[in-house]
Amino acid sequence: MTAALINVLIFPGLLFLFVLSLIGEYYDRKLYARMQNRMGPPWFQPVADFIKLLSKELIIPANADARIFKVLPLVACISTIVAYLYIPLFSNNSLLPFNGDIIFVLYMLTLPTLSYALAGWYSRSPYSLVGTMRVLTQLFAYEVPLFMAVLAPAILASSWSFQEVISFYGNSWLWLVNIPAFAVAIVTLQGKLEKVPFDIPEAETEIVAGVFTEYTGPLYAYFRLAMNMQTIVGASLVAAVFFPFGFGTCVLLNFVIYLLKIAFIIFLLALMRTLFARLRIDQMLVFCWKYLAPVALLQITINIIIKAWF
Amino acid sequence: MHAGEIEIELKEKYSSSILSLSVQRERRLWLEIKAEDFRSCFERFIKEDGFIILCTITGLDTGEKIQVIYHMSDKDGKMLNIKISIDRNSPVIGTITDLFPAAELSERELEDLLGIKVEGLAPGRRYPLPDNWPQGQYPQRKDWDPSVLDKKIEKSGDKND
Amino acid sequence: MTKRIVIPVGPQHPALKEPASFDVTLQGERVADILVKVGYNHRGIEKGCEGRPYLHCVYLLERVCGICSHSHSTCFIQAVEEVANVKIPERAAYIRSIFGELERIHSHLLWLGVAAHEIGFDTLLMYSWRDREVVMDLLALLAGNRVNYAVNVIGGVRKDITEEEKEQILKAVDILEERTKYYIQVATEEVSFIERLSKVGYISYEDALRLGAVGPTGRASGIKRDVRKDDPYAAYEEVEFNVITDDHCDVYGRAVVRVKELMEAYSIIRQLIKKLPQTALAVNVPKNIPAGEAVARYEAPRGEDIHYLKSNGTDKPDRVKLRAPTLANVQSVAKMLENGNFADVPIVIAAIDPCFSCTDRMIVASNDLLSAKENRMTWKQLREFSIDWYKKNKGVDFSKIKKLGK
Amino acid sequence: MSKKLGKVFVEAVTSLFKKPATSGYPFEKREIHKSYNGKIAFEQPKCIGCQICVKNCPAKALIVAKVQDKVFEMTISLAKCIFCGQCVVSCPKKALSTTSDFELAQSDKNKLTVKL
Numbered sequence: 001m002t003a004a005l006i007n008v009l010i011f012p013g014l015l016f017l018f019v020l021s022l023i024g025e026y027y028d029r030k031l032y033a034r035m036q037n038r039m040g041p042p043w044f045q046p047v048a049d050f051i052k053l054l055s056k057e058l059i060i061p062a063n064a065d066a067r068i069f070k071v072l073p074l075v076a077c078i079s080t081i082v083a084y085l086y087i088p089l090f091s092n093n094s095l096l097p098f099n100g101d102i103i104f105v106l107y108m109l110t111l112p113t114l115s116y117a118l119a120g121w122y123s124r125s126p127y128s129l130v131g132t133m134r135v136l137t138q139l140f141a142y143e144v145p146l147f148m149a150v151l152a153p154a155i156l157a158s159s160w161s162f163q164e165v166i167s168f169y170g171n172s173w174l175w176l177v178n179i180p181a182f183a184v185a186i187v188t189l190q191g192k193l194e195k196v197p198f199d200i201p202e203a204e205t206e207i208v209a210g211v212f213t214e215y216t217g218p219l220y221a222y223f224r225l226a227m228n229m230q231t232i233v234g235a236s237l238v239a240a241v242f243f244p245f246g247f248g249t250c251v252l253l254n255f256v257i258y259l260l261k262i263a264f265i266i267f268l269l270a271l272m273r274t275l276f277a278r279l280r281i282d283q284m285l286v287f288c289w290k291y292l293a294p295v296a297l298l299q300i301t302i303n304i305i306i307k308a309w310f
Numbered sequence: 311m312h313a314g315e316i317e318i319e320l321k322e323k324y325s326s327s328i329l330s331l332s333v334q335r336e337r338r339l340w341l342e343i344k345a346e347d348f349r350s351c352f353e354r355f356i357k358e359d360g361f362i363i364l365c366t367i368t369g370l371d372t373g374e375k376i377q378v379i380y381h382m383s384d385k386d387g388k389m390l391n392i393k394i395s396i397d398r399n400s401p402v403i404g405t406i407t408d409l410f411p412a413a414e415l416s417e418r419e420l421e422d423l424l425g426i427k428v429e430g431l432a433p434g435r436r437y438p439l440p441d442n443w444p445q446g447q448y449p450q451r452k453d454w455d456p457s458v459l460d461k462k463i464e465k466s467g468d469k470n471d
Numbered sequence: 472m473t474k475r476i477v478i479p480v481g482p483q484h485p486a487l488k489e490p491a492s493f494d495v496t497l498q499g500e501r502v503a504d505i506l507v508k509v510g511y512n513h514r515g516i517e518k519g520c521e522g523r524p525y526l527h528c529v530y531l532l533e534r535v536c537g538i539c540s541h542s543h544s545t546c547f548i549q550a551v552e553e554v555a556n557v558k559i560p561e562r563a564a565y566i567r568s569i570f571g572e573l574e575r576i577h578s579h580l581l582w583l584g585v586a587a588h589e590i591g592f593d594t595l596l597m598y599s600w601r602d603r604e605v606v607m608d609l610l611a612l613l614a615g616n617r618v619n620y621a622v623n624v625i626g627g628v629r630k631d632i633t634e635e636e637k638e639q640i641l642k643a644v645d646i647l648e649e650r651t652k653y654y655i656q657v658a659t660e661e662v663s664f665i666e667r668l669s670k671v672g673y674i675s676y677e678d679a680l681r682l683g684a685v686g687p688t689g690r691a692s693g694i695k696r697d698v699r700k701d702d703p704y705a706a707y708e709e710v711e712f713n714v715i716t717d718d719h720c721d722v723y724g725r726a727v728v729r730v731k732e733l734m735e736a737y738s739i740i741r742q743l744i745k746k747l748p749q750t751a752l753a754v755n756v757p758k759n760i761p762a763g764e765a766v767a768r769y770e771a772p773r774g775e776d777i778h779y780l781k782s783n784g785t786d787k788p789d790r791v792k793l794r795a796p797t798l799a800n801v802q803s804v805a806k807m808l809e810n811g812n813f814a815d816v817p818i819v820i821a822a823i824d825p826c827f828s829c830t831d832r833m834i835v836a837s838n839d840l841l842s843a844k845e846n847r848m849t850w851k852q853l854r855e856f857s858i859d860w861y862k863k864n865k866g867v868d869f870s871k872i873k874k875l876g877k
Numbered sequence: 878m879s880k881k882l883g884k885v886f887v888e889a890v891t892s893l894f895k896k897p898a899t900s901g902y903p904f905e906k907r908e909i910h911k912s913y914n915g916k917i918a919f920e921q922p923k924c925i926g927c928q929i930c931v932k933n934c935p936a937k938a939l940i941v942a943k944v945q946d947k948v949f950e951m952t953i954s955l956a957k958c959i960f961c962g963q964c965v966v967s968c969p970k971k972a973l974s975t976t977s978d979f980e981l982a983q984s985d986k987n988k989l990t991v992k993l
Binding site: 334335337338340362363364365366368369370371379381385386387389391410411412414415416435436437438439440449450 | 702765
């Protein structure tokens with residue numbers, strides 16, 4: 001019981017993920033800034049932002065449904081943390097492995113997006129309303145390619161569990177086959193995290209902050225936290241599925257390799273943020289279905305062929 | 311065509327409506343016409359004389375009359391400034407938004423700042439004064455007293471604390 | 472979807488750096504209707520000029536707008552000089568043109584950054600504003616200020632350009648030219664940039680003419696109008712340059728026109744520096760300007776700027792009227808957005824390079840007379856409210872902290 | 878137009894290894910040109926009290942007061958000053974000059990009125 005509580009609350013649950021997400025946010029912002037030839041924030045900026053938001057006044061719009069309005073940020077946070085508990089980080093085993101945990105994690109990661117949409121809907125502000133429409137439209141655009149891309153390696157391993165996928169690839173170089181799916185996963189992950197070029201649901205210059213427009217103070221802090229944790233969880237998921245190596249006996253080495261893996265993935269995400277302009281929602285739909293979905297399908301086909309061949 | 315040639319031409323064509331016409335320099339023509347002939351002349355300036363661009367409309371209060379100046383330009387950069395004078399107590403002009411939709415803001419400005427009634431201007435939001443500006447206060451008129459505003463501010467007691 | 476929602480873009484909105492209001496009626500993501508309201512920034516400058524000596528008017532008009540400050544002061548001074556029948560020394564005309572072009576460079580680089588930001592391309596914003604610092608530093612060196620240069624006086628200019636400064640200008644222009652070539656490449660080749668800009672905010676040649684679009688907005692629709700060519704002022708008759716036009720008629724075309732105009736500006740500055748004649752800087756103009764009236768035109772970075780001046784023989788003008796380029800352009804925004812996407816609203820508004828300070832020129836500060844109904848808080852009330860709030864909700868008592876400055 | 882993807886890639890990656898263009902302002906200060914229009918400097922002995930600067934100041938920020946015979950004192954309101962430098966140009970005795978001091982913000986309003 002105590003062990004389980006420690007797992008949930010401290011390691012690798014809430015506290016660890018919290019610290020890691022703040023570090024991740026700092027790293028992401030610093031990289032983004034340096035690529036734009038700026039200095040970027042000091043190391044304590046994410047913590048300072050978080051504390052500042054917590055101390056601010058909480059304003060709930062008169063039209064909003066107060067109860068749901070307050071609950072949604074927590075839903076987003078909790079579902080992200082739960083997803084994290086089921087991802088193997090630095091051993092080939094997650095905390096609570098079971099068959100089908102890949103699917104479970106993917107669905108847990110969809111929950112925050114839905115809570116954003118609901119948050120926008122219940123805010124009853126025109127900006128949030130447009131934001132909600134865009135969140136849902138975007139969800140339809142990236143979710144299918146993301147699922148296909150993440151599940152392609154699992155198809156090759158003929159299993160829905162992280163443990164078996166990782167042990168299937170073992171120390172062979174077969175994971176290199178999945179690189180196209182990795183590319184699709186990174187791009188769609190960017191869409192899931194709602195960052196440029198896919199920050200359409202919260203496009204600052206169009207709809208202020210989209211679904212979060214009416215959120216202030218602590219509630220907004222939790223949403224931001226959920227967003228940051230999602231970055232880490234998403235990166236961990238992609239790392240576990242596409243880089244199934246570096247799970248040796250030395251735990252410390254494994255830990256360093258894990259950090260390097262997510263650092264690399266966050267770097268790719270930051271790079272994408274630097275290079276492109278924001279797409280329009282219709283362009284996003286076209287892009288996802290015209291380019292990403294076929295690539296992911298192709299990957300699945302390749303994997304099925306390889307499987308038949310072996 | 312030089313400004314001098316245009317001057318002669320305009321004088322011949324519109325002799326009945328022109329009150330005065332002068333050439334300040336190359337590309338600057340000043341023209342004062344009778345207010346009642348304005349519309350018909352204006353249309354002809356556009357169609358026949360090539361002054362197809364409306365730069366802006368200026369309204370000014372001379373003390374006895376309200377003057378409205380239409381600054382027109384042709385493609386070579388010649389400017390024709392058409393001046394009409396109207397009665398100060400009940401200033402009325404006709405709209406030109408049917409010819410130049412872009413004149414809308416300028417005409418609203420005349421309404422707001424000088425209290426000119428623009429006939430035929432479609433209803434819309436006022437410009438540039440705030441929506442709750444007091445009725446009948448036209449700041450661009452020479453006899454307008456800005457202290458109307460100051461007094462009220464003092465009364466409310468909050469002085470930039 | 473039949474339900475329509477009205478999205479207020481402005482008076483305060485992250486897409487707009489200045490107050491203006493665009494009420495966008497949306498049908499899904501499509502713009503069904505748009506209602507433009509300007510006038511939030513009316514500061515009574517025209518009226519203010521009437522009570523001030525000409526010398527003060529120059530400084531007041533320079534502050535109509537921060538970006539095109541030189542445009543407004545030069546345009547006004549041209550009108551004054553025409554009424555007073557003064558011919559300025561040649562060197563003064565050249566220096567005015569040099570400042571005008573430097574201003575155009577910084578304005579267009581600023582626009583490029585803003586436009587990039589509106590479509591979420593912050594990297595380009597950072598790069599172009601970083602490079603804009605080169606010209607801002609140059610202006611600070613030449614004039615002493617980054618904006619509101621105060622180089623103009625009635626009858627000429629106040630600041631000279633020394634040999635050493637000439638070198639620095641040329642050096643800066645070389646750096647900027649190289650960077651601008653890069654931006655031309657980015658603007659014309661980067662896919663995501665083009666995708667967001669082309670076929671957005673379309674306005675045909677006829678519509679642009681009818682709605683009176685000026686400057687780069689008009690030129691991107693093929694209207695070959697440029698006051699520098701049509702009605703030359705300052706030293707523009709002495710230099711050769713092209714009027715850049717484009718036939719895309721969309722936001723992409725406006726971007727291309729602006730970056731290409733930058734290249735023209737560099738060439739103009741080089742020619743002016745090379746030819747800079749050695750004459751006096753200014754002639755003396757008596758304080759009292761003879762009665763008369765004049766209209767002056769000036770090609771500001773955003774388009775044609777027009778000042779009307781009526782003088783009455785005293786040292787104060789009788790009537791000053793100014794028409795900023797944005798006033799001419801803002802009315803075409805509604806047309807550009809017809810059947811557009813909501814996502815394109817910010818960039819289309821930004822594409823005319825709006826400057827509502829120029830457009831409006833007046834607001835009455837603390838106008839409590841206007842309505843007592845509105846719920847307004849004074850500074851004091853706001854402070855008390857916040858102290859109460861923190862006491863009640865956070866248990867912190869801030870009332871002990873002394874008010875700054877007391 | 879020839880379309881390319883990621884046109885700023887090279888610049889972005891090289892920027893990672895370049896010195897940032899921005900600086901941590903209050904700690905790191907940039908060099909300011911000597912010709913910068915900052916706070917006005919006043920040389921008291923040169924002043925003849927002609928009041929031209931006061932009259933020409935568009936912001937009415939200057940006050941020149943007579944302290945004793947042929948000695949004048951100048952007070953400037955930095956809140957009103959628009960840093961145009963007109964007073965420097967107007968002064969017939971060149972008693973005024975601009976300095977590159979631009980960090981003039983104060984949290985106390987009264988401190989903004991300075992005796993020069």
